[in-house]
Structure formats: C-alpha cells, structure tokens
Amino acid sequence: MSYKTILVHCDASKSVPHRLEVAAALAQRFDTHLVGFHARRPFEVPVLFDGGVGFPMDDFFRSYEEGAKKDETAASAAFTKAIKGKHLSTEWRTVTGYVDSELPIQARYADLIIVGQAEPEQTATPSDLPEVAALATGRPILVVPYIGAKAPGQVVMVC
Numbered sequence: 001m002s003y004k005t006i007l008v009h010c011d012a013s014k015s016v017p018h019r020l021e022v023a024a025a026l027a028q029r030f031d032t033h034l035v036g037f038h039a040r041r042p043f044e045v046p047v048l049f050d051g052g053v054g055f056p057m058d059d060f061f062r063s064y065e066e067g068a069k070k071d072e073t074a075a076s077a078a079f080t081k082a083i084k085g086k087h088l089s090t091e092w093r094t095v096t097g098y099v100d101s102e103l104p105i106q107a108r109y110a111d112l113i114i115v116g117q118a119e120p121e122q123t124a125t126p127s128d129l130p131e132v133a134a135l136a137t138g139r140p141i142l143v144v145p146y147i148g149a150k151a152p153g154q155v156v157m158v159c
Helices: 016-030 058-083 099-107 129-137
Strands: 005-009 033-040 089-096 112-116 141-144
Touching (some): 005 016, 005 099, 016 033, 016 141, 089 099, 099 112, 099 129
Parallel strands (some): 005 112
C-alpha cells in the first residue's frame, strides 16, 4: 500500500515528539506529503454574574491568547524539529476550533491519520480523539502510544 498524504495531529503534549518521529519515518519511507495539524481552541467567555456590573474580559482574553500561542509554538517547534534534516514534502496547518470536530475535516484530504494515545495526566486534547477520528473519518488511523513506538513495518510477526 502506498500513501500520498499523511496527517499528524500536533499538540503541546509531552508525547508529540514520539508521534512526529513515527509520522516522519513513515512519510520518508513512502515518500509522502506530511501535514502537521494543530487545532487552536476557541476562546470561551466565562459565564459570570456579579449583580449587573460589567466584568472586564481583557485579563481573561490575554491569558487565553498567551496559552494558545504557547501551545501552538510548542507544537510547531516539535514539527519543525521532527522534519529537520529529512527530505520531505511538508505542510503546517493551524485552525481555530475543537480538535475533535476539526480533525475529521482535515482528514478528508489524507490517506492516513496519525494521532496519539491519551496520556495519564489531563491534557487539552480529548482522551477519546482516536475513537472520534476513526468513527468520523472512515480513514485509517495510526495511534501512537504516549510512551513512544518505532515506525511500524520493521518487524513482521506471523501468527
């Protein structure tokens, strides 16, 4: 089987380098276009009531912007580090929205989607993202364990 486009989900988690290592190895092996995808969570206005007095949103929005930019920068830096020195056709995509609704849209244009297994500690990425992506896209999904893994296909097991 040959792939033309591989889509890899990039977030600011600790396990993203493992995911990107597998994605870059597969992209190099199949000579495919590798797309790094990051979903920037939308700003949600907190519901507050303080007796009719207006509440300044500047601090909340500034905090959101700092966190969102930090996450996006970390994800982009991990992607850049993973592809450095490799001769690959690559692309970086960032959208504003929830990853579980935006990933299926981006997956329409990919032959393989690579996502990560949920980590033990809480992250911004939903823990059921692999299941949601598989059911919503109908595309092949490769789930990389959060502890890391080698690129598949190196060792063959016959049962």
